[in-house]
Amino acid sequence: MSCKVGIPRALLYYKYFPMWKAFLEKLGAEIIVSENTNQKLILQGASLVVSDTCLPVKVFIGHVLSLSDKCDKLLIPVVRSTSEKVYNCSRFLALPDLARAVVPGVPPILEIEFDYSRGKSYLYRQIYSLGKNFTINPFKIKAAALYAWETHQRYHEITAQQHLTRLEAIDLIHNGKSITIKETKNDGLTIGIAGHPYVLHDEQVSHNLIKRLKAAGVNILTPEMAPEAPDSNGNGHTQFAGLAKNYWESEEDVVGAGDWYTRIKVDGIIGIMAFACGPDSMMMSLVQRQAHSANIPFMSLTVEEHTAEAGIVTRIEAFLDMIHRARRRNEQCV
Amino acid sequence: MRITFPHIGNAYIAVKAMLDPLGVDYVVPPKCNKRTLSLATKYSPEGVCIPFKLNLGNMIEAVELGADHILNVTGHGTCRMGYYFKVQEQILRDMGYDVTMMLTGLSEHKLRGFLNLLRSVSNNAPWSKIISSFTFGIAKMTALDDMEILANNMRAFEIKKGTITPIYRKSLRAIDDASDYRALKDAVKEYGEEMSGVEVIPDYKPLKILVVGEIYVVLDPFANMDVEMELGKLGVVTKRSLYLSRWVKKGLFFNPMGIDQWRDVHKAAMPYLKRDIGGDGWETVGEKVISTGHYDGMVHLAPFTCMPEGTAQCIMPSTKEDLPVLAIYCDEQTSKAGMITRLEAFTDMIAMKKAGCLSQ
Structure with a gap:
């Protein structure tokens, strides 16, 4: 039986979803994306964190909550940095810990940390440790990672070239939906x-x-x-x-x-x-x-x-x- | 060229000590006051945190006094602090002030960058002079922190309330006036003895509260509304792990050498927060874990909308270690009366808990 991996439809989803999906599906996981954001979900998320937390994080927590009984594992990557001396906002770095701390009954969290300043070998180790949850074959993990990277590049290319919004591009990549110009x-x-x-x-x-x-x-x-x-x-x-x-x-x-x-x-x-x-x-x-x-x-x-x-x-x-x-x-x- | 620098707590005394021997023309902005705050809130973006606003207020008031160069530290990291200068510069420009920011990145240029900055403001003074004035500044910083530690320790014990604070204020002035190491040592000794000699309540067992949080609001009595003094008045001993001298030594000496002074704190935070989230968020969580059992309570100070401290505050209730925490957000709307009421309620609660009056 394939492992069900939940991906919250919030925060980094919009930037990296095609990449994550390509990687995990190549490794045989089943992807479950949380439902579209709705007011109930926002309020549930907001009730779990302190009030001066920013709205996107509240939304994120709402999505995690809605996924918590639907999947075996949750994917919450930490993107610290993707170019030199440019770091991500503090809130992004604590997402897995935050989800564990405030969401009751949260499934095991798959963490992966992207940190440019720690070099390639760290990135490879992180990718491998994520892939290890699905297969023991390192070559398979490598192939999946390369495929994911290609998908990510394609995603960026088509958004810029065809003047699509993120959502339209995600639709195009995954459903092959033709976009009316x-x-x-x-x-x-x-x-x-x-x-x-x-x-x-x-x-x-x-x-x-x-x-x-x-x-x-x-x-x-x-x-x-x-x-x-x-x-x-x-x-x-x-x-x-x-x-x-x-x-x-x-x-x-x-x-x-x-x-x-x-x-x-x-x-x-x-x-x-x-x-x-x-x-x-x-x-x-x-x-x-x-x-x-x-x-x-x-x-x-x-x-x-x-x-x-x-x-x-x-x-x-x-x-x-x-x-x-x-x-x-x-x-x-x- | 007239130099200025924003306030953070009593740091201006140390910075003055560094600039004085170098013959720099500088102006210390007026200590943070109501006007600083209202200027700051008027010209700052609304959602930005209180350290940014007060820094900007200081800058405006200093520029009004003729300053045109602003010394500041920046950094790379996740917290807003490293980017303050860019926005502040824009705001000052838009207000019609022509200022130049003189910056050094603490995390990238480290000690060398700081000394180079001193050299550039001093019109290329000899290195020996720069290093001697820098070390004297650090010595003053340490002395200031020693005085503060002593005052926060003693305040709870004084029989006549309000004896320690004036002595502490006087000691600050004496440290500020000290022109060499001998005078500094004498001042520390004199006022240290005076504070220790204050009449104390015999056999008094005070509550012990740890003060943690974001560095600016922890260090700056205007931003945190003298929280440590108010706690002292309530008969509570306050301790904290964040002192300016320790922080500066960490940034300039220990971090570059790869020594992590907060190692045990970080280790303690690990089960709940796995990585550095910028600012002082990681330390805040770690301090809670590590000081459970040693303290009766914890006061967590954070600027409103602070990213790392907000996260820390979300995570803290989930720790196994059970230490009462009072979170106080500091911003331009915080009122002192409200804060004192909360402190009183908090100390009452932890005193009751300690005496076993609260049923679990």
């Missing part, structure tokens, strides 16, 4: 959204921000659509050239994206951040200052478990109205 209306606005995938793409957490904007006829750009390397015009997901050096692992979604949006002159930037998010509290302020100096309208949305959908809707409408009005006024002046 979005029509780009020439008179429509282009809005860049800065924010972490686990806030932005979680429809419950972001209150369907992307869908709402699309329904309003707006072209949206999300951080993962940025090209990895700058193109000849310098339009790229650069390493924070305009703003600052990267400090946190996942902040390219905010600062890198903000930088990209200001350089390609989008019509407006929406920064969406979770309440009590440590890194964002500073990085979003940098993006806001940059947008301000580039004269691009910026709106900051802070979400938490009590955020009302109506409030978000009103603010989005107002923001779009303001941009439209400014644009009409400029046209009249010309």
